[in-house]
Amino acid sequence: MRGVLGAAVLVVVAGSAVAADRADWRRVATKEDRGRLRRWRDAWVEAMAQVRASEHARAAAALGALVDGDRALADPAxxxxxxxxxxxxxxxxxxxxxxxxxxxxxxxxxxEGGSRLVKLDGSQRFAGRLYADTDARAVFLGTLMLADEARPLAYGRDRARDMVGIVERVGPARWRIAMPYPAYESLLDVVEIVPAG
Known part of the structure; x- marks a missing residue:
């Protein structure tokens, strides 16, 4: 994955310095988050079954590739x-x-060369790192910021704030982060990312 692969470097994960190989997110991810990623397909299947059985089935279907767990293009950077x-x-x-x-x-x-992602506004914001994984996916590790907080907690300090997800490209200029079993409410959070303007 051009621009995302790298040798061992100093990585700053949501405000904390961590010495790690950027291509190996497993050295940074918590045990709980590694487990959530292993069960991503279970989360997807269960979540979509609930949605299809609800009054929101048509709205979800209109999202197309964004909510198709088997749709991913090469080069997720x-x-x-x-x-x-x-x-x-x-x-x-x-x-x-x-x-x-x-x-x-x-x-x-x-x-930072495609390695840092931050949500800039809203009452719930995230900040974290993007790690290379395969030709079709990267991994996001970050933390949740609430309300007026100016800086995120360090990843790994608060399980309820830690965020983990699979980053995939689902269109020419459309990406998603699928976050299985987030700490609050849902079974799967899908973050859609498209260029501004």
Missing amino acids: LPDGDYRCRTIKLGAKGMTRLRYVAYPFFGCRVS
């Missing part, structure tokens, strides 16, 4: 620049929660 991103929550952990929620787009930015 995100070039540096400004993007628009939105979160779509699929499935629910409890019976009373919504099975589908699509939030509006907010500003996001990729920097």
Whole structure:
């Protein structure tokens, strides 16, 4: 993956310095997050089954490749620049929660040679690192920032704030991060990322 692969470098993960091989996210990911990634397909199948059985089936189907777990193109690397991103929550952990929620787009930015991703605005923001994995996917490790917090916690300090996801390109200029079993509400969060403007 051009521009994302690298040798051992000093990586700053959500504000904390971690010596790691950027291509090996496994050295940085928590045990819990490695487990969530291993079960990504289970999360996807269960979440989409709930959505298809709900009144939101048509809205989810309209998202096309974004919610197709088997759709990914080669070269998932995100070039540096400004993007628009939105979160779509699929499935629910409890019976009373919504099975589908699509939030509006907010500003996001990729920097540091395609290795850092930050959501710039909104009441819930994320910041973290993008790690090379295969020719068709990268891995995101980050943390959640709330309300007026100016800086993210270091990844690995708070399990409820840690975020992990599979980064894939699903169109010529369209990416997603699939986050299985997030800490809150849903079974799967899909973050859609498209260029700004």
